[in-house]
Amino acid sequence: MSWSIRPIRPVPVLLLAVVLTACGGGVHGTPGAAGLSDPYFPRAGNGGYDVTHYDLTLAYDPAHRHLTGTAVITARATEDLSAFNLDLKGLDVGGVTVEGRGARWNRAGQELTVRPRAELDRGETFRTTVRYSGTPETITDADGSKEGWLGTAAGALALGEPAGSMAWFPGDHHPSDKATYDITVTVPEGLQAVSNGEPTRETTKDGRTTYAWHTGRPMASYVATVAIGHYTVTPSSLKNGLPVYVAVDPSQAEASRKVLARIPEIMEWEEDNFGPYPFSSTGAIVGRPDAAGYALETQTRPVFPGAPDTDTLVHELAHQWYGDSVTPDSWRDMWLNEGFATYAEWLWHEDHGGDTAQQTFDALYRGDYGDDPESNEAIWAFPPANPTSAAHVSDSPVYERGAMVLHKIRQSVGDDTFYDIIQGWADAHRYGNASTADFTAYVEKKAPHKDFGPLWRDWLYGEGKPERP
Template structure:
């Protein structure tokens, strides 16, 4: 995200999912019980759920722009991680009309702000693959965030709609396990009147005409965190192309998008080539961008296809959001207190782009910003900053911390860390302390003091860590 101003390691996750899909059943234990109604994040304890691991969402939606009515059927394919008497999904508002689990009618209730509690006709055994089919409808409403404004399903002045928001978004338009810790593939079929276009994550899978209009199908085969899913409905101008390796690129521009914005997005292949040189091979199955007319309060790294505020279609924002495809999307946070792994790195990517593309001296940029920094600036934390404070200092203090780290461990070690970390944790989750440990191993340095002052602390670093290596201030 850029603002306008695991339970297991990836290989273990893959093994667990494949095991569940293969055996189709599980090992019985003593007492079946309900899955937890939260995923355990300290900042948002009721978001997400426990007791199961989702492999795929297969969502079918009909949407009428004239009435804002949405009718959906969600099919969740998952594996039970315990013997389940019941389990929860997250859904904000909207009306559930029926639920089936493994094709059998299931009971359901609604509790709290967004809990959908499902009781299958038959207990689910640990390790068992299951499907949950939820039919629902209504007029979606956004969630208001005091810092970022509307999150989730939002309406365009043109009469269209789009879904974007962080840390919450998906629950406003489909039932989901709303936690970064449960990635899944995502299939979407959206039917709208013929004059409307649809864009979403992943690859286009074609369109078909129906009595209700045109059905547009999209498929995201890269496992995705729920808030990074999106759909956008408008009278788009589509630009389609390919990267050099054949990766499909789809850009969608809302009516009235400026020529300057289109020219900036035309440089996406160059941007991705540059980011790949720093972060390793592009880790997603598609690319592109969604350029809104609405001047919402943020742009967002929706997987494979970032969504841009109507006032942010510029090259620096394009670099930032696409850097997230490595740092934030492919490698997602384990908990929201780790959000520096997303935003510090995407923000520093714009520094690296300026160094590469504009020959900017980053040491001078660093010294200038340090000289201007206030006590309030240094008080901002980059780790465990508290709920509601995630999207603040990570954009400003974060790049400084990474540039200081670059000088602390040296160019070779820093470059190796940047490039190999996303591959090490691809399609998984990670924590900032894990990144610290990895940087220490690669550099051969004990970095505890550095991370204590820059990432875990809330005061100005001492000269030892503020000006490491050749960053010593010029006199």
């Protein structure tokens, strides 16, 4: 082979930049993922960033069902980003800015894709502002339940489990991305707007009243809420000084009076059993029975469709520890919410003159719990840690069989270690996220001399009704 030497010609600057990029000589962002591949809701959430705060300014006209909103979303880039997505279903986008500069954007289904003028570096904190308006949607879930923005007789109720919050504000709507919130709502004078956390401002001007609420602890978007209507809002406090805000539709005031008066008693009992309360206020929102067909553990202020019974109040307040403070990594881990809250009901009965948890467990296993044989059989439809589809993440195995798993742990380790486990679990993952694998590992660490393999295999992950030893 012969060689020859040729003169080197200058490379144009533009071409040199392209060559360096192709060879890895420059740092360029890529679009964040449109969805986090959740096993049941794969398009929920988004990749490439972590939201730290939502500042939502809303105005609602119930007569025309018209919502106007501005969302200021503070986030940190977890990778170099040329674009990122927000979840937003319906509503019209009027404009988007990133760090105060106009950004390009487009819509495709529930995805709002934002392309900032300047790429975002990994670790960079950035602020995105989205202006939007329109008629927010009510979403029908795979199991037939309603969520999103629900119209009521006088206003609206916003509920978000599992994905309804994207119907009223843009965001990273997966339970794994939690943030603090400021929610400000303007409504016609005479109506109230109740949300999570604590009230910070109430002003009336030109026939409109503005209510501002602040949530200073991390919150998953599915437990954010706004309730607009005629509510009597009663502030009080527990013996330890914790603020309590109870909002009740006047039509439900008498029916709910006695059970709501038990909030201090229930909160004291739950702190004794589950450890220190994780948030800076508590309370309840009691709407009319036709507002929604279910109660929901909206953070600091559970929502009830009509006057709740004591069991339901115990259940939803227990979620403040298990579900709201310790939030599942994915919707597959839903039993860590519902199994714990259901077992809280069993423990309440045990401590207040009702059936013991063992008696409840035995009745469920025999199939003679309550008056509905079909419901008893449904407990064994699938293992609590592996619902069969999105339509079943809130079915009986997640609740009752999930509680049975906890009781099996209690049987195995005894009461002292069991309460150490459930209190320690709430403390170890306070304000964070955790998976089923995290929980089983935690239990095994707390009781290292026990073999939990058969329990996990048969009760947590096993198909069908386990054989009872």
